[in-house]
Amino acid sequence: MKERTWELKQQDEAAVASLCRGLGVSRIIAQLLCNRGLTTPQKARDFLSKSIDSLCDPLLIPDMAKAVARIEQALSAGEGITIFGDYDVDGITSTSILYRALTKRGGRVDYYIPNRCEEGYGLSCAAIDRIAEGGTTLIITVDSGITAVDEVAYAKERGIDVVVTDHHECQEQLPEAVAVVNPKRADSRYPFKELAGVGVVFKLICAMMGRERLSEAIEEYSGLVAFGTIADVMPLTGENRIIVALGMRRIECSNNVGMRALISRTGIERRRISAGTVGFTLAPRVNAAGRVGCARRAVELFLSRDPLQADEIAAELCDCNRQRQEEENKILQRALEQIEEEGDFLHHNIIVQAGEEWHHGIIGIVCSRLCDQYYLPTIMISFDEEGLGKGSCRSIAGFNIYEALEKCSAHLEKFGGHALAAGLTVRRENYPAFRDAITKLADETIRPETLLPHLSIDCEIAASAITLDTVSDISYLEPYGMGNPAPVFLCRGLTVVDIYPLSGDKHLRLTLRQGHVTLTAFLFGRSSAQFEFLPGECIDICCNLDVNVFRGVQSVQVVIKDYRESEIQSARRAEGQRLYRVMTEGTMTGREALSVLPHKTDFVAVYRLFCQESRPATLKETARRLSTVKGGPMEHCRLRICLDVLSEMGIFRMEVEEERLSVEVNHIEGKVNLNNSVLLRRLRRLASEAKEG
Numbered sequence: 001m002k003e004r005t006w007e008l009k010q011q012d013e014a015a016v017a018s019l020c021r022g023l024g025v026s027r028i029i030a031q032l033l034c035n036r037g038l039t040t041p042q043k044a045r046d047f048l049s050k051s052i053d054s055l056c057d058p059l060l061i062p063d064m065a066k067a068v069a070r071i072e073q074a075l076s077a078g079e080g081i082t083i084f085g086d087y088d089v090d091g092i093t094s095t096s097i098l099y100r101a102l103t104k105r106g107g108r109v110d111y112y113i114p115n116r117c118e119e120g121y122g123l124s125c126a127a128i129d130r131i132a133e134g135g136t137t138l139i140i141t142v143d144s145g146i147t148a149v150d151e152v153a154y155a156k157e158r159g160i161d162v163v164v165t166d167h168h169e170c171q172e173q174l175p176e177a178v179a180v181v182n183p184k185r186a187d188s189r190y191p192f193k194e195l196a197g198v199g200v201v202f203k204l205i206c207a208m209m210g211r212e213r214l215s216e217a218i219e220e221y222s223g224l225v226a227f228g229t230i231a232d233v234m235p236l237t238g239e240n241r242i243i244v245a246l247g248m249r250r251i252e253c254s255n256n257v258g259m260r261a262l263i264s265r266t267g268i269e270r271r272r273i274s275a276g277t278v279g280f281t282l283a284p285r286v287n288a289a290g291r292v293g294c295a296r297r298a299v300e301l302f303l304s305r306d307p308l309q310a311d312e313i314a315a316e317l318c319d320c321n322r323q324r325q326e327e328e329n330k331i332l333q334r335a336l337e338q339i340e341e342e343g344d345f346l347h348h349n350i351i352v353q354a355g356e357e358w359h360h361g362i363i364g365i366v367c368s369r370l371c372d373q374y375y376l377p378t379i380m381i382s383f384d385e386e387g388l389g390k391g392s393c394r395s396i397a398g399f400n401i402y403e404a405l406e407k408c409s410a411h412l413e414k415f416g417g418h419a420l421a422a423g424l425t426v427r428r429e430n431y432p433a434f435r436d437a438i439t440k441l442a443d444e445t446i447r448p449e450t451l452l453p454h455l456s457i458d459c460e461i462a463a464s465a466i467t468l469d470t471v472s473d474i475s476y477l478e479p480y481g482m483g484n485p486a487p488v489f490l491c492r493g494l495t496v497v498d499i500y501p502l503s504g505d506k507h508l509r510l511t512l513r514q515g516h517v518t519l520t521a522f523l524f525g526r527s528s529a530q531f532e533f534l535p536g537e538c539i540d541i542c543c544n545l546d547v548n549v550f551r552g553v554q555s556v557q558v559v560i561k562d563y564r565e566s567e568i569q570s571a572r573r574a575e576g577q578r579l580y581r582v583m584t585e586g587t588m589t590g591r592e593a594l595s596v597l598p599h600k601t602d603f604v605a606v607y608r609l610f611c612q613e614s615r616p617a618t619l620k621e622t623a624r625r626l627s628t629v630k631g632g633p634m635e636h637c638r639l640r641i642c643l644d645v646l647s648e649m650g651i652f653r654m655e656v657e658e659e660r661l662s663v664e665v666n667h668i669e670g671k672v673n674l675n676n677s678v679l680l681r682r683l684r685r686l687a688s689e690a691k692e693g
């Protein structure tokens with residue numbers, strides 16, 4: 001994984017001071033608000049209030065009035081209505097809330113979720129045929145349909161009207177449906193374009209219920225709307241922020257039987273449920289149904305009113321998730337081997353991989369992991385026996401993968417998605433041309449600086465300021481997610497006191513100290529062997545702050561996002577290198593000699609280290625291995641003096657080439673008096689002069 005560049009945001013001090021005065025908040029909160037572009041007290045109040053009064057009029061979305069009119073007509077006439085959904089969480093939650101809203105009105109409603117592996121994404125003519133057999137005269141697509149030009153025309157031929165609700169990017173030609181409800185349409189006057197598919201469906205329900213019943217709509221549906229919005233990684237700004245904030249309260253105290261069963265099965269019913277909990281714990285289990293099982297079961301979960309049935313389905317979803325994880329690891333391992341064998345990422349700005357019958361439901365997750373690991377746009381394609389390849393695409397900031405696919409569309413059967421995530425279908429015979437075209441495009445358009453991952457840091461914080469009060473203040477910025485990330489803090493100069501492995505050494509708990517303040521921090525996904533620092537060393541960390549509740553007791557939880565050697569420690573090493581240089585040049589002062597003169601225990605430690613293991617190493621690594629809790633790594637100059645003296649006295653045979661060090665221990669019979677060392681006597685003489693002076 002590429003090392004990330006740390007970027008500490010610079011604040012407008014006048015704006016920070018204005019927010020402190022105008023809102024009565026701490027400097028840290030004012031800095032966090034400024035970082036989000038909320039530089040005036042009024043903007044900040046609007047952001048923090050999360051008021052339903054800020055929700056936009058749903059009738060501003062194109063064709064919303066037409067959609068409402070056609071659905072009302074179908075309800076009044078008792079027509080058969082089928083909701084055509086999608087197999088991801090956004091599609092599942094969209095289907096669930098619309099089904100509930102329409103059946104509550106007495107509608108004759110069914111829903112259809114395509115099988116990911118057998119049918120693929122989106123409306124198809126085969127699906128329309130199956131739906132028509134049930135007597136449906138109105139199809140409402142959710143989280144899909146914006147590119148289904150031919151399919152909508154086919155439905156019309158079969159006497160079925162279609163209302164499209166979607167949030168994906170629009171192509172130039174729209175389907176000739178009764179209504180095409182999408183805030184991203186070119187003619188859209190809707191102020192907020194980033195609704196999830198379930199958000200668009202929620203606005204449809206709100207339009208049907210009327211503004212006067214908005215609170216009722218929020219109470220009934222916002223939990224699932226929040227769930228789908230978070231899972232689809234939509235920006236948690238604007239309307240999404242308000243909807244998710246309102247919905248999170250209803251997830252924590254959910255009246256939805258299926259939601260409660262899922263929370264119980266994942267063992268988090270006694271924990272605070274955040275947007276992160278939904279995104280990383282709950283949503284993957286629902287997504288798993290569409291990946292390796294049957295997405296219809298996930299809809300049944302959220303529609304269930306029977307606790308026993310809901311618990312049974314929740315258990316199935318957890319099993320599906322375990323299967324998904326196993327399959328994911330197999331595909332990931334093969335993809336990594338393929339990438340390393342071909343080495344394309346060393347020469348090109350994009351990774352394009354294809355495999356035979358990789359699980360269609362899994363490659364999207366693997367694609368994301370590869371994109372994160374190599375920090376390159378990544379495309380993974382799985383070909384079936386008939387030579388049809390279905391692919392998932394993930395990208396990095398600065399390279400719009402949807403636009404890239406559009407430019408290479410001559411080689412594709414179809415495609416769709418967003419700037420950072422998309423899907424495609426390609427025939428085997430067209431794959432080489434597609435791969436060459438998109439690789440050439442990426443190589444020509446992605447600038448070198450785009451390929452450097454960045455970690456954006458909100459502000460610096462002292463260990464003494466990491467308190468429950470601070471974390472409580474920060475929580476007003478929730479919910480966190482895309483567009484409103486959890487604040488990242490920089491804490492410098494922390495001494496590692498203890499390293500404790502967790503969960504079979506998959507994660508670490510670190511005890512860190514700054515002055516008289518001790519912190520407990522968690523480093524997830526890193527084993528003790530992978531953590532390159534030892535007790536006594538000094539590190540800087542970038543971290544998120546949260547509240548941990550254990551047996552009813554609250555404490556601050558520090559979650560490390562990234563870490564590196566402290567500037568303090570690297571400065572000490574640079575000073576040690578300078579001191580060694582002046583010593584060898586014969587210009588070292590007595591005071592300098594006094595500061596680096598080794599003690600007997602230093603010689604013993606160095607000798608024992610190389611008796612135990614005399615492999616080649618670096619000076620930096622050797623200094624670290626001689627680390628102590630009290631003093632950190634042995635100073636560079638003191639280490640070099642110990643090595644030089646032991647070499648001079650014939651105890652070591654040593655070679656030093658720049659930073660590389662090779663030591664072989666000579667086992668000498670009898671004692672060697674280090675006091676006879678010429679170098680040691682010279683340094684002691686200098687140090688003695690400094691004492692006398």
